[in-house]
Amino acid sequence: MSAYNIVSIAGSDPSGGAGIQADLKAFSAHGTFGMSVIAALTAQSTRGVTGVHPVPADFVVRQMDTLFSDATVHAVKVGMLGTAEITEAVAEAIGRHGLPNVVVDPVMVAKSGDRLLEASATKALRTALLPRADLITPNLPEAADLLEEDEATDLEGMRAQARRLLELGPRRVLLKGGHLEGGESVDVLVSRDGEHREFSAPRVDTRNTHGTGCTLSSSIAALLPQRPDAASAVADAKAYLTEALRRADEIDAGGGQGPVHHFHAWW
Ligand SMILES: Nc1ncnc2c1ncn2[C@@H]1O[C@H](COP(=O)(O)OP(=O)(O)O)[C@@H](O)[C@H]1O
Numbered sequence: 001m002s003a004y005n006i007v008s009i010a011g012s013d014p015s016g017g018a019g020i021q022a023d024l025k026a027f028s029a030h031g032t033f034g035m036s037v038i039a040a041l042t043a044q045s046t047r048g049v050t051g052v053h054p055v056p057a058d059f060v061v062r063q064m065d066t067l068f069s070d071a072t073v074h075a076v077k078v079g080m081l082g083t084a085e086i087t088e089a090v091a092e093a094i095g096r097h098g099l100p101n102v103v104v105d106p107v108m109v110a111k112s113g114d115r116l117l118e119a120s121a122t123k124a125l126r127t128a129l130l131p132r133a134d135l136i137t138p139n140l141p142e143a144a145d146l147l148e149e150d151e152a153t154d155l156e157g158m159r160a161q162a163r164r165l166l167e168l169g170p171r172r173v174l175l176k177g178g179h180l181e182g183g184e185s186v187d188v189l190v191s192r193d194g195e196h197r198e199f200s201a202p203r204v205d206t207r208n209t210h211g212t213g214c215t216l217s218s219s220i221a222a223l224l225p226q227r228p229d230a231a232s233a234v235a236d237a238k239a240y241l242t243e244a245l246r247r248a249d250e251i252d253a254g255g256g257q258g259p260v261h262h263f264h265a266w267w
């Protein structure tokens with residue numbers, strides 16, 4: 001029996017590399033039982049997104065209320081929400097159900113450049129959802145958008161932006177440095193308690209990086225209830241993701257930017 005139920009509230013990626021599909025794979029890889037609330041459908045492949053179809057906000061909440069009135073949930077990963085209305089509804093339901101270990105990946109734009117959150121929803125993300133998060137995991141463009149600043153271009157800039165993101169209300173911020181260049185890919189973790197940690201891994205030379213952010217945030221959600229503190233959950237999640245990137249070229253899911261290898265420890 002798995003001791004932990006982890007739920008993803010996110011969008012569907014038919015190509016299986018990002019979104020709900022990636023989250024469920026990562027939850028399973030970490031020995032937890034994955035559950036999902038679908039907030040939006042996308043038409044998507046390794047080459048990009050051709051359409052987004054949000055689920056009506058009241059039906060997203062119906063999924064949450066139905067699930068949480070039955071199952072005990074030990075952690076939550078929130079990913080693509082699509083609209084301001086869904087963002088506000090999900091934030092309200094997270095608060096009403098008192099969900100623990102809430103990891104918010106503020107998904108806005110896919111690596112292909114396609115928008116996954118309507119531009120007018122950034123305010124709802126900032127004001128309604130981020131204050132309810134135990135940890136947020138923005139990439140550099142998302143951090144810049146949330147702060148209404150230019151993107152950080154080096155580690156010093158990342159450290160300063162991570163601290164400023166804390167002022168938006170989450171308990172912890174993990175600012176991801178995947179979009180910078182250099183031999184190492186460094187992520188910065190800061191907390192309202194004054195904790196500051198940095199996690200570095202050798203940059204893997206592969207074009208198959210579709211879903212790295214989803215996989216990292218869902219791995220952290222799965223590991224939070226299983227580790228003594230957030231920093232050790234982040235360290236183990238990043239080690240898992242780095243190996244998934246190293247083995248990514250073994251998967252053939254299409255001709256574009258492919259997924260990471262979620263089951264590298266088994267196959
Ligand atoms: N080529 C790479 N090699 C190693 N780690 C990477 C690589 N690209 C991204 N990462 C790591 O993957 C995670 C997600 O990174 P990032 O690309 O910044 O976010 P997103 O996928 O949300 O755009 C981070 O831990 C980052 O350091």
Ligand SMILES: Cc1ncc(COP(=O)(O)OP(=O)(O)O)c(N)n1
Pocket residue numbers: 010011012013018019020042044079080107109110111112116209210211212213214215
């Ligand atoms: C349905 C869905 N959710 C999220 C993303 C973005 O995923 P991410 O991990 O940030 O990876 P990239 O798409 O940016 O490679 C998505 N594409 N689809």
